[in-house]
Amino acid sequence: xxxxxxLLFAAIIATPAAAETVLIRDxxxxxxxxxxxxxxxxxxxxxxxxxAVGENIGGPRxxxxxxxxxxxxxxxxxxxxxxxxxxxxxxxxxxxxxSVEGDLIAAAADAGRAFNPDVTAIAITRMEGVTRAxxxxxxxxxxxxxxxxxxxxxxxxxxxxxxxxFMVVELGETGATRTGSSRAAVxxxxxxxxxxxxxxxxxxxxxxxxxxxNEIDAAALAPFARGQGLLLVHVESAADIRRLLRFKRGxxxxxxxxxxxxxxxxxxxxLAAARMPVIxxxxxxxxxxxxxxxxxxxxxxxxxxxxxxxxxIAPSAGDAQQPRLVLQLAGNAVANGLxxxxxFAAISRTxxxxxxxxxxxxxxxxxxxxxxxxxxxxxxxxxxxxxxxxEGVEQPLVSRQTRLRDRYNPVRx
Amino acid sequence: MRNRLLIALGAGxxxxxxxxxxxxxxxxxxxxxxxxxxxxxxxxxxxxLRNATVLDGNGGEFAxxxxxMRDGRIVAVGQNIDAAGAxxxxxxxxxxxxxxxxxxxxxxxxxxxxxxxxxxxxxxxxxxxxxxxAEHSVxxxxxxxxxxxxxxxxxxxxxxxxxxxxxxxxxxxxxxxGAITVQEMKFPDAPQSLKMACGENPxxxxxxxxxxxxxxxxxxxxxxxxxxxxxxxxEQLEAAENGDGExxxxxxxxxxxxxxxxxxxxxxxxxxxxxxxxxxxxxxxxFDFQIAAFHHAVEAYKIGPMLARENICSAMWADWWGFKIxxxxxxxxxxxxxxxxxxxxxxxxxxxxxxxxxxxxxxxAWADGRRAGVEISRGEVWTWLSRNPxxxxxxxxxxGTLQEGRRADVVVWSADPLSSYAVAQQVYIDGALMYERGGxxxxxxxxxxxxxxxxxxx
Numbered sequence: 001x002x003x004x005x006x007l008l009f010a011a012i013i014a015t016p017a018a019a020e021t022v023l024i025r026d027x028x029x030x031x032x033x034x035x036x037x038x039x040x041x042x043x044x045x046x047x048x049x050x051x052a053v054g055e056n057i058g059g060p061r062x063x064x065x066x067x068x069x070x071x072x073x074x075x076x077x078x079x080x081x082x083x084x085x086x087x088x089x090x091x092x093x094x095x096x097x098x099s100v101e102g103d104l105i106a107a108a109a110d111a112g113r114a115f116n117p118d119v120t121a122i123a124i125t126r127m128e129g130v131t132r133a134x135x136x137x138x139x140x141x142x143x144x145x146x147x148x149x150x151x152x153x154x155x156x157x158x159x160x161x162x163x164x165x166f167m168v169v170e171l172g173e174t175g176a177t178r179t180g181s182s183r184a185a186v187x188x189x190x191x192x193x194x195x196x197x198x199x200x201x202x203x204x205x206x207x208x209x210x211x212x213x214n215e216i217d218a219a220a221l222a223p224f225a226r227g228q229g230l231l232l233v234h235v236e237s238a239a240d241i242r243r244l245l246r247f248k249r250g251x252x253x254x255x256x257x258x259x260x261x262x263x264x265x266x267x268x269x270x271l272a273a274a275r276m277p278v279i280x281x282x283x284x285x286x287x288x289x290x291x292x293x294x295x296x297x298x299x300x301x302x303x304x305x306x307x308x309x310x311x312x313i314a315p316s317a318g319d320a321q322q323p324r325l326v327l328q329l330a331g332n333a334v335a336n337g338l339x340x341x342x343x344f345a346a347i348s349r350t351x352x353x354x355x356x357x358x359x360x361x362x363x364x365x366x367x368x369x370x371x372x373x374x375x376x377x378x379x380x381x382x383x384x385x386x387x388x389x390x391e392g393v394e395q396p397l398v399s400r401q402t403r404l405r406d407r408y409n410p411v412r413x
Numbered sequence: 414m415r416n417r418l419l420i421a422l423g424a425g426x427x428x429x430x431x432x433x434x435x436x437x438x439x440x441x442x443x444x445x446x447x448x449x450x451x452x453x454x455x456x457x458x459x460x461x462l463r464n465a466t467v468l469d470g471n472g473g474e475f476a477x478x479x480x481x482m483r484d485g486r487i488v489a490v491g492q493n494i495d496a497a498g499a500x501x502x503x504x505x506x507x508x509x510x511x512x513x514x515x516x517x518x519x520x521x522x523x524x525x526x527x528x529x530x531x532x533x534x535x536x537x538x539x540x541x542x543x544x545x546x547a548e549h550s551v552x553x554x555x556x557x558x559x560x561x562x563x564x565x566x567x568x569x570x571x572x573x574x575x576x577x578x579x580x581x582x583x584x585x586x587x588x589x590x591g592a593i594t595v596q597e598m599k600f601p602d603a604p605q606s607l608k609m610a611c612g613e614n615p616x617x618x619x620x621x622x623x624x625x626x627x628x629x630x631x632x633x634x635x636x637x638x639x640x641x642x643x644x645x646x647x648e649q650l651e652a653a654e655n656g657d658g659e660x661x662x663x664x665x666x667x668x669x670x671x672x673x674x675x676x677x678x679x680x681x682x683x684x685x686x687x688x689x690x691x692x693x694x695x696x697x698x699x700f701d702f703q704i705a706a707f708h709h710a711v712e713a714y715k716i717g718p719m720l721a722r723e724n725i726c727s728a729m730w731a732d733w734w735g736f737k738i739x740x741x742x743x744x745x746x747x748x749x750x751x752x753x754x755x756x757x758x759x760x761x762x763x764x765x766x767x768x769x770x771x772x773x774x775x776x777x778a779w780a781d782g783r784r785a786g787v788e789i790s791r792g793e794v795w796t797w798l799s800r801n802p803x804x805x806x807x808x809x810x811x812x813g814t815l816q817e818g819r820r821a822d823v824v825v826w827s828a829d830p831l832s833s834y835a836v837a838q839q840v841y842i843d844g845a846l847m848y849e850r851g852g853x854x855x856x857x858x859x860x861x862x863x864x865x866x867x868x869x870x871x
Binding site for chain 1: 525526527528556557560613714715717732733734735736737738739741742743744745746750753754765766769770773776777779780781784785786787831832833834835836860861864
């Protein structure tokens with residue numbers, strides 16, 4: 001009994017701010033939901049969830065009051081693609097868990113089990129208002145980029161909240177580079193791999209083995225090949241996107257979203273008709289930097305949105321340091337024609353929906369209380385959070401970078 | 414002209430004589446020297462930008478001000494300027510600034526599309542390739558030049574990459590849309606630079622080949638050995654000019670290094686860490702040369718007063734960090750902290766994408782500095798984008814501010830350019846309209862013509 005008390009006490013000490021009841025009062029509340037943006041709105045947080053949102057809702061006795069003073073109050077941003085938490089530094093020969101080499105593991109690569117909530121990039125990203133991220137390996141040796149996970153940026157030990165949430169598949173130039181140097185080899189190999197996975201474990205137990213996948217990768221791909229998980233397919237060119245749409249028509253049971261989509265605007269109507277979401281992870285690319293994005297343009301997001309395509313705006317795949325820039329990316333999409341509300345949804349609600357994380361990305365009752373208060377328009381480069389809550393717990397706005405800043409600040413020395 | 418620029422650079426201020434128009438750019442009558450600029454300003458008409466908020470690039474901000482350009486030069490900034498004979502543009506609600514100068518670009522040498530054959534920026538065959546010139550790798554058809562102008566960039570410094578201790582000479586260019594030759598883009602009489610590199614890159618590239626340098630100490634030894642040879646070469650040349658002995662055989666590599674020693678070639682030194690910048694300064698003292706700017710300078714904030722004392726600019730990113738260990742101590746306040754120390758701060762891109770919105774990078778750094786207690790005016794912030802890079806590139810007397818007599822390199826922004834939402838409406842180079850947003854089809858380089866590119870059907 002004494003031991004139990006001691007354990008409970010230790011638990012309380014370890015999470016002092018948990019389960020706080022907080023009333024954020026008088027903010028410009030971007031709900032991302034049916035209520036739209038509420039001027040002079042309140043947000044009540046109870047037990048880590050949004051309890052109520054509206055005008056003058058009031059709070060229970062004892063609730064901590066946070067005066068937003070008319071500032072923006074929004075859901076936390078969701079970095080829809082990254083390698084956050086997979087390396088401390090991703091060059092210099094430092095250990096980099098985002099990069100998977102060799103033939104043994106590709107589809108089976110499991111980002112969620114490499115994630116380290118203690119890397120300094122987590123706090124650095126979190127204090128800029130990003131509260132959730134999708135993470136995936138930055139590269140593997142095959143067209144299967146491995147299994148991605150969804151993480152909270154709380155830094156808590158259990159901050160992977162959805163393991164193996166999606167499978168990255170490379171069916172464009174990158175896929176070709178890894179598979180016979182040609183798209184002509186990519187597609188047969190892809191279909192054979194799906195077949196291997198669907199027939200797992202039988203063909204492996206019978207000794208027949210896989211046509212292209214080893215047993216480990218086949219086991220990892222199996223649920224995705226059976227429509228039980230999201231295939232996140234990286235393609236850029238309009239031609240590759242059309243091929244993917246054709247494939248989807250022949251395989252309606254598969255769940256597919258696009259990552260990249262540099263030329264997606266050319267295929268906007270078809271994407272909308274097929275209800276295929278696009279995670280734009282290069283929304284500022286307006287150069288023919290590769291032959292698969294010769295027609296990349298800055299208003300890609302705006303054109304897709306206007307056509308009715310579900311879009312997310314994401315940091316670059318493989319980015320372990322700068323996912324915080326996703327807010328600047330969204331602001332630039334606005335500068336190039338995307339409505340503000342759609343841009344904000346594209347970095348919060350929409351990624352959560354694409355990945356099937358149903359209770360994230362809105363300020364509505366029962367959603368997880370990931371809430372950020374800003375000192376200005378969150379999509380404006382000069383703005384920064386004044387408070388960040390993840391599941392109702394206020395996060396310190398401190399990082400290794402702020403420690404360095406404070407040590408060398410010429411004004412405060 | 415060139416000497417004057419260098420004196421001004423060394424002294425850190427502009428001589429009174431700077432403002433007079435030099436008799437350069439006489440491309441019609443004089444035969445051009447090999448490799449010299451053949452840049453000719455586009456035809457322009459006198460233009461008055463009326464009633465804008467003007468950031469003059471020299472630290473000033475003026476509300477409801479006019480800017481008059483004539484014959485390719487700034488004539489006046491002020492209120493109620495007489496517009497007789499000028500095209501008047503109503504800039505009410507808009508902002509007018511000097512054009513952005515990107516002091517660190519690889520456009521043309523790492524062009525789009527990025528494939529093996531176009532990666533033309535690193536002559537990574539020897540740690541010392543001071544003999545190569547970036548301009549000889551520049552592909553004028555790089556679509557990036559057109560995108561840069563649309564981002565308000567009017568001058569770019571194109572550098573070789575950072576694989577080598579001595580990467581080669583850099584060149585200052587105009588983003589001239591439709592230029593066929595690099596000579597058409599060369600900023601008239603701008604000094605060349607030498608790109609040097611500290612730190613991880615040379616040690617990695619050559620260390621992996623089991624050759625020197627493989628370490629930081631190997632890099633410093635490599636710099637010093639080369640400058641000893643350059644000193645000797647310069648002494649031999651000078652002696653021969655004075656009738657004392659024969660001139661040495663021409664040596665392209667030593668010519669470049671001797672140009673750094675004489676101050677004719679401006680040193681642009683890629684260096685991340687504070688301690689490595691301090692070592693570089695020791696080398697400059699040993700061989701008595703001036704460093705124009707440290708590039709990347711991720712830890713410049715740790716040695717602000719030293720950089721101010723040594724009169725060295727720092728060309729920096731707003732917030733890049735951690736992509737390698739020498740960038741690990743990057744902080745968002747680097748630029749404002751360097752500025753607060755009284756040193757010359759520059760926002761650079763090193764990126765064909767980031768170089769299209771350097772104004773936003775300055776805005777981020779400004780806001781982060783403000784939150785840390787460093788108060789800087791909006792007018793001063795623009796010096797990071799125009800006057801200070803002009804100074805580091807030795808073109809301060811020609812461009813970078815809206816001072817009378819300067820080249821009319823001017824951008825009209827849709828709104829406060831220190832914002833995510835502002836876009837360049839008009840971009841003037843030498844008083845000529847080089848780019849106008851929504852003014853018909855944007856320029857497409859030869860490479861882009863007839864590609865799969867289609868206009869959207871909206």
